Amino acid sequence: MNDRLTTPYGAWPSPIAASDVARGERRLGFPSVAGEVVWWEESRPDEGGRNTIMRQDPGRSTPTELLDAPWNARTRVHEYGGRSYLPVPTGGDDAEPQYGIVFAEYTDQRLYLREPGSATPRPLTPTPDVTAGLRYADLTLTSASDRVLCVRESHDAEGNVSRAIVSVPLSGAAAEDPTEVTEVVTGADFYACPTPSPDGQHLAWISWYHPRMPWDGTELRAGTLTESGQITGPYTLKGGVTESVLAPTWRDNEGLYFITDWSGWWNPYEIGLTGQAIPLYPAEEEFTNGAGELGARPYCRLDDGRIVCLHGNADLGISILDPTTVELEPLETSLTSWQALASDGVNVVGLASAPDTPQSVVRVVPDTGRIETLRRSLDETPDPALLPTPRHETFDGRYGRTVHATVHPPTNPHVNSEDDGPAPYVVWVHGGPISHATSQLDLAKAYFTSRGIGVLTVNYGGSTGYGRTYRERLHGQWGILDVEDVTAAARALVERGIADPERVAVRGSSAGGLTTLLALTGDTFACGMSAYGVTDLLRLASETHDFESRFLDSLVGPLPGYAETYRERSPINRAPEIQAPVLVLQGSEDNVVPPAQAHQLLRVLGENGIRHSYLEFEGEGHGLRAAESRQRALEAELAFYGRVFGFTPPGVPEIELVTERPEPVAPPEEEQPTTAEVTGEAGDAAGTGGASEAAEPSTGEETRPAVESA
Numbered sequence: 001m002n003d004r005l006t007t008p009y010g011a012w013p014s015p016i017a018a019s020d021v022a023r024g025e026r027r028l029g030f031p032s033v034a035g036e037v038v039w040w041e042e043s044r045p046d047e048g049g050r051n052t053i054m055r056q057d058p059g060r061s062t063p064t065e066l067l068d069a070p071w072n073a074r075t076r077v078h079e080y081g082g083r084s085y086l087p088v089p090t091g092g093d094d095a096e097p098q099y100g101i102v103f104a105e106y107t108d109q110r111l112y113l114r115e116p117g118s119a120t121p122r123p124l125t126p127t128p129d130v131t132a133g134l135r136y137a138d139l140t141l142t143s144a145s146d147r148v149l150c151v152r153e154s155h156d157a158e159g160n161v162s163r164a165i166v167s168v169p170l171s172g173a174a175a176e177d178p179t180e181v182t183e184v185v186t187g188a189d190f191y192a193c194p195t196p197s198p199d200g201q202h203l204a205w206i207s208w209y210h211p212r213m214p215w216d217g218t219e220l221r222a223g224t225l226t227e228s229g230q231i232t233g234p235y236t237l238k239g240g241v242t243e244s245v246l247a248p249t250w251r252d253n254e255g256l257y258f259i260t261d262w263s264g265w266w267n268p269y270e271i272g273l274t275g276q277a278i279p280l281y282p283a284e285e286e287f288t289n290g291a292g293e294l295g296a297r298p299y300c301r302l303d304d305g306r307i308v309c310l311h312g313n314a315d316l317g318i319s320i321l322d323p324t325t326v327e328l329e330p331l332e333t334s335l336t337s338w339q340a341l342a343s344d345g346v347n348v349v350g351l352a353s354a355p356d357t358p359q360s361v362v363r364v365v366p367d368t369g370r371i372e373t374l375r376r377s378l379d380e381t382p383d384p385a386l387l388p389t390p391r392h393e394t395f396d397g398r399y400g401r402t403v404h405a406t407v408h409p410p411t412n413p414h415v416n417s418e419d420d421g422p423a424p425y426v427v428w429v430h431g432g433p434i435s436h437a438t439s440q441l442d443l444a445k446a447y448f449t450s451r452g453i454g455v456l457t458v459n460y461g462g463s464t465g466y467g468r469t470y471r472e473r474l475h476g477q478w479g480i481l482d483v484e485d486v487t488a489a490a491r492a493l494v495e496r497g498i499a500d501p502e503r504v505a506v507r508g509s510s511a512g513g514l515t516t517l518l519a520l521t522g523d524t525f526a527c528g529m530s531a532y533g534v535t536d537l538l539r540l541a542s543e544t545h546d547f548e549s550r551f552l553d554s555l556v557g558p559l560p561g562y563a564e565t566y567r568e569r570s571p572i573n574r575a576p577e578i579q580a581p582v583l584v585l586q587g588s589e590d591n592v593v594p595p596a597q598a599h600q601l602l603r604v605l606g607e608n609g610i611r612h613s614y615l616e617f618e619g620e621g622h623g624l625r626a627a628e629s630r631q632r633a634l635e636a637e638l639a640f641y642g643r644v645f646g647f648t649p650p651g652v653p654e655i656e657l658v659t660e661r662p663e664p665v666a667p668p669e670e671e672q673p674t675t676a677e678v679t680g681e682a683g684d685a686a687g688t689g690g691a692s693e694a695a696e697p698s699t700g701e702e703t704r705p706a707v708e709s710a
Helices: 018-024 443-449 468-472 481-495 511-519 537-543 551-555 563-569 571-577 595-607 627-645 675-679
Strands: 005-007 028-034 037-044 050-056 085-092 097-104 111-114 134-141 147-155 161-169 182-185 190-196 202-208 219-225 231-239 245-252 255-260 267-272 299-301 307-312 316-322 327-330 337-343 348-354 357-364 371-376 391-396 402-408 415-417 423-429 454-459 499-509 527-531 582-587 612-617
Touching: 018 443, 018 627, 028 085, 028 337, 028 348, 028 357, 037 085, 037 357, 037 371, 050 371, 085 134, 097 134, 134 190, 147 190, 161 190, 182 190, 182 202, 182 219, 182 231, 190 245, 202 231, 202 245, 219 245, 219 255, 231 255, 231 267, 245 299, 255 299, 299 337, 307 337, 316 337, 391 481, 402 481, 423 481, 423 511, 423 627, 443 454, 443 627, 454 481, 481 499, 481 511, 499 511, 499 627, 511 527, 511 571, 527 627, 537 551, 537 563, 537 595, 571 595, 582 595, 582 627, 595 612, 612 627
Parallel strands: 005 415, 423 454, 423 499, 499 527, 527 582, 582 612
Antiparallel strands: 028 037, 037 050, 085 097, 097 111, 134 147, 147 161, 161 182, 190 202, 202 219, 219 231, 245 255, 255 267, 299 307, 307 316, 316 327, 337 348, 348 357, 357 371, 391 402, 402 454
């Protein structure tokens, strides 16, 4: 007997509620391990999205939360942040060492030490002259374990930004005396991965300069550490303008491992303090998820000389690389999307997921491949039968280009659709745009697919995971090639009879919002959703933060020479061509893509009579962190598709689509960058670091935000 319901696509009854997506999923990050003790970062959606630090001790069934509210372990370096904490030894003995944690507190960005047995962390760094003006990230211990080495980002009252590698004493002396913070390395625009040698005699690090981004060109540098904690004789080991070098780790006191895309793919290499770099495993695949997140490690060295590494394309697997035999042995595991690794030389922990397994902190036994799950982002997962089975596809883009994508089909075993023919689909455009989407379990996707709406994620040209040439397709072509690839993938799905040609939507956040809005100027998509999307490229260049202030040089072209191209690629100037309904979501405190860009778009849509709806989330920055915001956004998006596609989703508040021009939200003089800002010197054409919340994915699909998140 068939007891399946017969219901229209989009209105399938599903037990996956928006509240489950918004409140039920923690975000996990940056695992650490020392012996049997494991730490990681963890978000609290019901507490406004604050971050805490968790610790798992041997013999305990549940982890311990180390930071009670309102403590919030989040760094704002590069605005997007990265690793915000570090376990440090504070006493005990060899049998039972004691550890505290050093962390960056979000509100003031100072470093604090939370010692064992103390509920009140004490400050390690001085109070900045400008609120949150001294920011710290990418923490590591010195070889003597008495100081923390890290990247420091300094903001002054005039908005100028500078960075250095500094060392901070664990004694707390610098909290009252700023001179106790030692500047170890200065002079470059950006730094990452300060890495002292085991004997403490040398320091390696990554640096780069405007206008390059870390996936464009970086340098692996090294120097001698003096007794005063400063560097002498620094020199470049590898890298340059067109080579991205990442993640150095000392092989021993005389040599390093690192990742470089010198061959066209991010592969592992080794190098001595002098001499040539030697490839460890040349392959046409990536050994890292990307280059943007400070503190993320894609491999770790074991004491026996072997390397545990991640490799693949958009989804990375885990393997053991033996540098002496150059053999790469995969570890057999059901986890298919790995994000990060950490090791103390013996014990290995990682962050991984799969299409049916939520993001998890796991312990890995390298010799056997056994996986022990320590924490999952979800306490309860939906019935696996409700989860889509991702299917990787390649489509033909314009001029025969290959476009990588993943199909997540409508999935609900309890429903027969009463519709004849193919299903409605939503094309998800990841942000970045130098980022990528994976096939890991994402409740936000399942929220739609379990209701009869398919999801197609597109890793358009420019995405990471497919080599440098694929990334560089987007150079000078942002707003063109990404739109062409997304549109080609959607049309291919229609031509194969999978997607309904009258019910295909497109949605994206930040950088993905720009692609979405431009895609709506064509005739492929019935509607679109833009979340904190870029609408005005000249405005973005003049207002965005320092880390990305020259990003558009490579994506579009340097100013002032390409000012007209910026205007041609800006959705605000193409808005009259949009004929499909638009849903716009925006955080009120977003300083990466300020709300004025959304307000400007709404006025043009209203002037042209385009149906649209606008939701602004009070207190949210670049990405939605609070559970209430995320729930409201998901329900609004589903209701929006219902209005356009012609179904009524049960249990979801209706959404109003309007056509009238809204009243101005901001004073007119604030609505456009000045002529001097637009046409001045290229170095002045971009903002120099207005403070912003770190971008935070709303779906977990991204591995690294760039102009965006989620």
